[in-house]
Amino acid sequence: MWKSALSGLIVAAFAIAAFVGAGCATFFGAAICTIDRSGPSAPTVQSPERHKLYVGAGAPAPYRDKQNPQAASIGNVIEGARLYDLRCAVCHGMMGVGDGDAGATLDTRPADLGRSLGQPLYKDDFFYWSISEGGSAFGTDMPPFKSDLTDREIWRILTFMRAAFSEQQPQPEARPNAPP
Ligand code: HEC
Structure with a gap:
């Protein structure tokens, strides 16, 4: 059996x-x-506080329950990829696993984006909120993009990330952030 x-x-x-x-x-x-998932550039788990808050209370207003209005068209995905490459890859890495050069020395390492993207529990509002507000509430170096990118640009980045990274689930070998 x-x-x-x-x-x-x-x-x-x-x-x-x-x-x-x-x-x-x-x-x-x-x-x-x-993707090399071993060695020093192996994916990390996400900021635990961010996830505890979202799972317990949901995304804060005005982000809560917002859904991505940008369709997964080729044009939107390409525009999202361009913006991701410009603004996010430096920390999260080209494939979103958190292995960008600028992220290597941060206390809380950049999140492996594919992990949350692959979990149905994490809806559009989780990403919209995380990208807009950044990580200052959690003491992390994730920058806030709300005054830097338009809503449409943020949604297009999400459209790209869903198309490119979601399928990287599951990744049981991810290791926690190193203790300080
Ligand atoms: C300076 C480095 C840096 C840059 C640039 C950066 N991030 Fe982050 N990001 C982080 C760090 C560190 C975390 C983990 C801590 C946290 O969640 O606040 C994170 C977390 C996240 C999360 C939460 C994911 C999860 O599952 O926990 C999302 C979504 C995210 N980033 C998306 C983006 C996007 C999209 C961009 C570009 C528009 C971007 N980030 C640019 C450093 C960065």
Whole structure:
């Protein structure tokens, strides 16, 4: 009995791995879809306080329950990719796993964006709020973008991130931030 359950799990793990690999390759080409998830640039878990607040109380007003009005059209995804590359990749890394050069020395490492994007619990309002307000409420270096980017630009970045990063779930090997 446990043996068949175990082999079922193994088959499921392979199926997920195959889907994850194929999804990224379809979008970006195989060359940049090989992410090194070991060593010093391995993905980190997110700021725990941000997640505790969202799961317990939801996103604060005026972000709560807001949904992305920007369709996942090719134009929006490309514009979102351009903005992500310009404003976010320096910390979160090209593939969103949190391995950008500027993030390496921060106390709370940049979040691995694919983790939350891949969890249905984390809705559009989580990202809209996080990107707009940044991390000052949690004492992190995530910058606030609300006066720097328009709402439309923030939503287009989310459109791009959902198209490019969500499928990177699951990542059980993520390690916690190093203690201070
Ligand atoms: C200076 C480095 C830096 C830049 C630039 C940056 N971030 Fe962050 N970001 C962080 C850090 C550090 C965290 C983790 C701490 C936190 O959640 O406040 C984070 C967290 C987040 C989170 C919360 C994710 C989660 O699951 O916990 C989102 C969403 C996010 N960033 C999106 C963006 C986007 C989109 C951009 C570009 C518009 C961006 N960030 C630019 C450093 C950065």
